[in-house]
Amino acid sequence: MVALLLPILLPAALGLLALFVPGRRHATGTALGVAGALAQLAAGLAALGVRGGFARSWLALGPLEIDFALRNDGFSSWAVVLVGLLSVLAALYSAGWWRGRGGAPGRHAALLLLAAAGGAAVLLADDLLVLILGWELVSLTLFLLAVSGRAEAGPGAAKAYVLLGLGDLALMLGAVLVGLERAAAGAVRPWSLSGLAEAPLATSGAAAGAYFLLLIAAMAKAGAMPLHSWIPTMSTATHASVMAYLPGSLDKVLGIYLLVRASTAWFAPDPTLRGVVMWIGAVTILCGVTMALVQHDLRRLLSFHAVSQVGYMLLGLGTGTLVGAMGAVFHMLNNALYKSCLFLGAGSVERETGTVELDRLGGLGRTMPVTFGCMLVAALSISGVPPFNGFASKWLVYQGCVAADEPLLLAAALFGSVLTLASFVKVLHSVFFGARPARLDEARESGGAGMSVAMVALAALCVGLGVVAGWPLERFVGPAVGLPAGGGEALAGAPAAWVPLHGDAGPPPLALPRGTYSPAAVTGLLVLGSLLALGVASLGAMRTRRRRTVFVGGGAFDRERHRFPGTEFYRTVREVPLLGRAIALGESGRLDPYELAARAGAPVVGLLRRLHTGLLQDYLAWGLVGVAAVILFFWWS
Amino acid sequence: MDRLGEWLFFYLVFPGAVFAVALGLALSWVDRKVTALVQWRKGPPPAQPFWDVVKLLGKEVVVPEQGWAAGFLALPFVALAASVLAATLLWHAALGLPGGELGDLVVVFYLLAIPSAAVILGGAASGSPLGAVGASRDMKLALAYELPLAIALLVGVFQRRPLGGDEASAATLSLAGLLRFQELAGAVVERPSGLLALLVAFVCCHAKLGFVPFDLAEADTEIGEGALLEYGGPPLAMFKLTQAVLLATLPVLLVTVFWGGLGGAPGGLAAGAGKLVLLLVAMVLVKNTNPRVRIDQALRFFWGPVTGVALVALALARMGW
Numbered sequence: 001m002v003a004l005l006l007p008i009l010l011p012a013a014l015g016l017l018a019l020f021v022p023g024r025r026h027a028t029g030t031a032l033g034v035a036g037a038l039a040q041l042a043a044g045l046a047a048l049g050v051r052g053g054f055a056r057s058w059l060a061l062g063p064l065e066i067d068f069a070l071r072n073d074g075f076s077s078w079a080v081v082l083v084g085l086l087s088v089l090a091a092l093y094s095a096g097w098w099r100g101r102g103g104a105p106g107r108h109a110a111l112l113l114l115a116a117a118g119g120a121a122v123l124l125a126d127d128l129l130v131l132i133l134g135w136e137l138v139s140l141t142l143f144l145l146a147v148s149g150r151a152e153a154g155p156g157a158a159k160a161y162v163l164l165g166l167g168d169l170a171l172m173l174g175a176v177l178v179g180l181e182r183a184a185a186g187a188v189r190p191w192s193l194s195g196l197a198e199a200p201l202a203t204s205g206a207a208a209g210a211y212f213l214l215l216i217a218a219m220a221k222a223g224a225m226p227l228h229s230w231i232p233t234m235s236t237a238t239h240a241s242v243m244a245y246l247p248g249s250l251d252k253v254l255g256i257y258l259l260v261r262a263s264t265a266w267f268a269p270d271p272t273l274r275g276v277v278m279w280i281g282a283v284t285i286l287c288g289v290t291m292a293l294v295q296h297d298l299r300r301l302l303s304f305h306a307v308s309q310v311g312y313m314l315l316g317l318g319t320g321t322l323v324g325a326m327g328a329v330f331h332m333l334n335n336a337l338y339k340s341c342l343f344l345g346a347g348s349v350e351r352e353t354g355t356v357e358l359d360r361l362g363g364l365g366r367t368m369p370v371t372f373g374c375m376l377v378a379a380l381s382i383s384g385v386p387p388f389n390g391f392a393s394k395w396l397v398y399q400g401c402v403a404a405d406e407p408l409l410l411a412a413a414l415f416g417s418v419l420t421l422a423s424f425v426k427v428l429h430s431v432f433f434g435a436r437p438a439r440l441d442e443a444r445e446s447g448g449a450g451m452s453v454a455m456v457a458l459a460a461l462c463v464g465l466g467v468v469a470g471w472p473l474e475r476f477v478g479p480a481v482g483l484p485a486g487g488g489e490a491l492a493g494a495p496a497a498w499v500p501l502h503g504d505a506g507p508p509p510l511a512l513p514r515g516t517y518s519p520a521a522v523t524g525l526l527v528l529g530s531l532l533a534l535g536v537a538s539l540g541a542m543r544t545r546r547r548r549t550v551f552v553g554g555g556a557f558d559r560e561r562h563r564f565p566g567t568e569f570y571r572t573v574r575e576v577p578l579l580g581r582a583i584a585l586g587e588s589g590r591l592d593p594y595e596l597a598a599r600a601g602a603p604v605v606g607l608l609r610r611l612h613t614g615l616l617q618d619y620l621a622w623g624l625v626g627v628a629a630v631i632l633f634f635w636w637s
Numbered sequence: 638m639d640r641l642g643e644w645l646f647f648y649l650v651f652p653g654a655v656f657a658v659a660l661g662l663a664l665s666w667v668d669r670k671v672t673a674l675v676q677w678r679k680g681p682p683p684a685q686p687f688w689d690v691v692k693l694l695g696k697e698v699v700v701p702e703q704g705w706a707a708g709f710l711a712l713p714f715v716a717l718a719a720s721v722l723a724a725t726l727l728w729h730a731a732l733g734l735p736g737g738e739l740g741d742l743v744v745v746f747y748l749l750a751i752p753s754a755a756v757i758l759g760g761a762a763s764g765s766p767l768g769a770v771g772a773s774r775d776m777k778l779a780l781a782y783e784l785p786l787a788i789a790l791l792v793g794v795f796q797r798r799p800l801g802g803d804e805a806s807a808a809t810l811s812l813a814g815l816l817r818f819q820e821l822a823g824a825v826v827e828r829p830s831g832l833l834a835l836l837v838a839f840v841c842c843h844a845k846l847g848f849v850p851f852d853l854a855e856a857d858t859e860i861g862e863g864a865l866l867e868y869g870g871p872p873l874a875m876f877k878l879t880q881a882v883l884l885a886t887l888p889v890l891l892v893t894v895f896w897g898g899l900g901g902a903p904g905g906l907a908a909g910a911g912k913l914v915l916l917l918v919a920m921v922l923v924k925n926t927n928p929r930v931r932i933d934q935a936l937r938f939f940w941g942p943v944t945g946v947a948l949v950a951l952a953l954a955r956m957g958w
Contacts, residue, residue, distance in 0.1 A: 407792075528718075
């Protein structure tokens with residue numbers, strides 16, 4: 001089963017090669033990036049049909065054995081294909097982006113490929129330690145990519161690394177607890193994941209701690225509140241393709257993958273833990289999108305949405321029902337598509353205009369049609385407007401909330417998507433509608449074709465997966481949560497999808513019909529209706545059109561003076577008593593664990609700083625003290 | 638294939654396009670007539686709303702040079718298609734017609750948001766700053782009422798009722814399921830929680846229709862119709878038709894979720910029609926006896942007292958009241 005190694009090894013090898021391409025060899029660097037990503041996609045597709053595993057004995061710790069073990073099942077295989085596809089699109093986009101620019105595309109491509117390899121390792125791992133290695137590789141490449149952004153990227157990258165490092169630490173501690181539990185139960189390979197899946201741990205005692213630690217790891221990676229703050233901070237100085245590929249999609253895929261596995265296969269979380277997950281989800285949805293609503297910087301705005309969307313996945317998973325978990329996995333897939341598309345579109349806008357300040361943009365709809373069209377589709381998808389893909393997955397999450405009997409959380413999720421729509425109305429107005437400032441008249445889509453190809457492909461997938469939502473549910477999403485067949489029926493209200501993930505399905509109290517959603521029929525009728533209405537209107541005067549400038553207050557329109565920037569849209573929201581204060585609190589960073597830790601740790605750091613005198617004799621003295629301590633320790637023992 | 642043919646009929650003829658548009662225009666005449674009577678005027682003849690639309694269809698289309706022309710022209714048609722689809726799904730369920738369901742309460746909730754989104758994007762796409770002001774107000778108004786509306790609708794889904802010696806809630810988002818539950822356990826509105834929720838949802842639907850006192854997005858004396866400022870001719874006719882269809886749809890939403898639907902039950906269709914008329918008359922009266930509020934007042938009103946009442950209703954519903 002060497003086929004399972006290829007999605008990891010191929011991008012890693014080509015990535016290492018690209019690392020040594022000199023900065024001026026632009027074409028070589030980008031070509032290697034695209035080749036590596038294509039190789040991963042091909043290897044992922046080839047591995048789709050491969051079932052079973054690959055294992056090489058690796059380490060032996062006394063009676064315990066650790067294998068380098070990979071395996072493939074209904075979830076891993078297509079998740080690797082998804083990662084491969086995203087890698088290809090990110091590489092293509094970057095290739096187009098670097099056209100006619102300075103910088104080091106080789107290094108950029110190399111790091112993206114290494115992240116792709118790490119991601120595939122996480123998804124294919126059959127051993128918790130292999131998973132941790134891949135997980136770490138992704139964190140490390142994220143830091144290196146973030147730090148190689150603009151000059152001011154340092155603090156954001158450091159924050160990302162600290163918070164992700166906290167998550168990684170939680171993952172390792174969780175792994176230790178899992179190993180202890182399993183070893184106590186007599187397992188020879190305590191970290192074997194297929195072994196774990198055969199006998200899921202009930203979340204009591206240490207196992208509850210282990211689940212909670214894995215939850216923290218997943219939250220930090222995926223960016224759920226309160227461990228989200230690295231995403232908005234790093235977004236302002238990091239390359240668009242990095243934002244799209246890592247925090248926008250790959251990190252979400254990995255974080256949610258871990259949590260889905262932990263919640264459906266490795267553990268049987270009890271209602272309290274599930275409640276915690278659901279509430280974190282709902283709070284993340286509402287707080288994330290509220291913060292997004294008041295942002296003035298397109299990248300920060302998008303990154304708060306990247307946070308908010310994770311909430312839907314946690315909420316769906318926390319319901320503990322099959323339909324909710326399917327919603328979470330489907331939303332993970334959909335989010336990767338529309339979020340990447342949005343970040344890439346923002347990158348394209350920034351490339352041509354030199355700014356992401358919403359106040360300084362406007363009227364780009366006509367001069368950058370491809371970017372506009374793709375961002376429009378992605379914006380409608382993320383807002384959950386039917387028939388786009390975001391709606392289908394949110395719909396499943398809502399059904400999960402009903403099955404779990406959670407009206408408040410359902411209301412929060414419904415309202416969150418209205419807020420999302422509001423936020424994207426602001427984006428679309430600020431960037432693409434409205435009056436175009438004169439200095440943006442020359443802004444055209446001047447990057448390579450790769451940029452357009454990547455954005456169009458993502459937008460097309462957003463439409464496609466929305467209209468034929470039954471197909472991905474049947475083929476990928478159902479199997480991922482342990483429903484080998486019949487996933488597509490969930491949209492038709494099939495009872496098989498409404499069972500709890502763990503424990504017995506009690507008989508439903510009433511035999512009432514379940515909610516249904518027929519995406520193809522709804523799309524068909526919407527399109528048909530629009531066209532018929534257009535036909536009727538064309539019988540009238542629809543075809544006689546005149547273009548006239550708009551008038552304001554009786555005078556001709558002046559595009560510099562008569563601007564109503566999108567940033568003015570929701571000023572009133574800040575004036576709502578409690579909400580305004582909550583937003584101010586969120587902006588002050590007083591709720592950010594990173595800032596809090598920095599404040600609390602300041603005295604310790606101050607002390608350490610004072611010890612750094614810069615004098616050689618001081619350091620020598622400390623060294624001697626250390627050596628003496630070591631000698632004393634061994635002497636005592 | 639049978640189902641396809643059936644649904645094409647539902648969507649295009651009854652209770653969809655032809656029926657919803659005709660009924661909507663008739664209801665908008667009722668609205669105008671009652672308004673006129675309240676103001677001691679005579680009011681228009683019954684066919685006036687229809688002739689208004691016909692006249693608009695014959696006018697030329699003026700497209701603003703600024704902004705996004707394709708979207709500006711296309712959005713009114715999408716709005717009409719979405720509102721007709723919502724009307725079809727709701728009437729279909731409320732009348733208990735055969736053919737299964739294409740979408741549940743959530744789908745309807747979102748379909749009903751598409752017309753507002755279309756007006757907002759259309760206003761923003763017109764390139765006019767006043768259109769943008771109108772769009773921003775419209776969006777904030779939607780933010781304001783969607784929260785309490787969502788909570789109120791969920792009262793219908795989660796209300797606990799004694800049933801067969803046990804307590805149960807509908808726990809389904811299917812419209813047919815909600816109606817079936819009310820058949821078994823009695824209409825949601827019979828309980829205090831249901832009544833409160835109906836009141837909340839009524840106010841929210843009032844705002845969704847853009848009626849006074851929540852007409853601040855169109856406010857013709859301030860911002861000259863706001864988002865619709867640059868519209869004329871057939872696209873404006875489509876928005877007017879959308880408005881009419883919504884007028885014939887939103888009361889059905891309330892009746893379906895809270896009041897046992899239009900068919901079945903004692904009195905059958907006559908009782909159903911009575912419920913609709915009652916809701917409509919209440920709307921027209923509220924509309925004619927209130928002054929316009931400002932947008933910040935609307936936000937505070939909906940996110941404050943209205944959401945508070947909705948939450949109380951939800952809490953009561955969970956306690957079986």
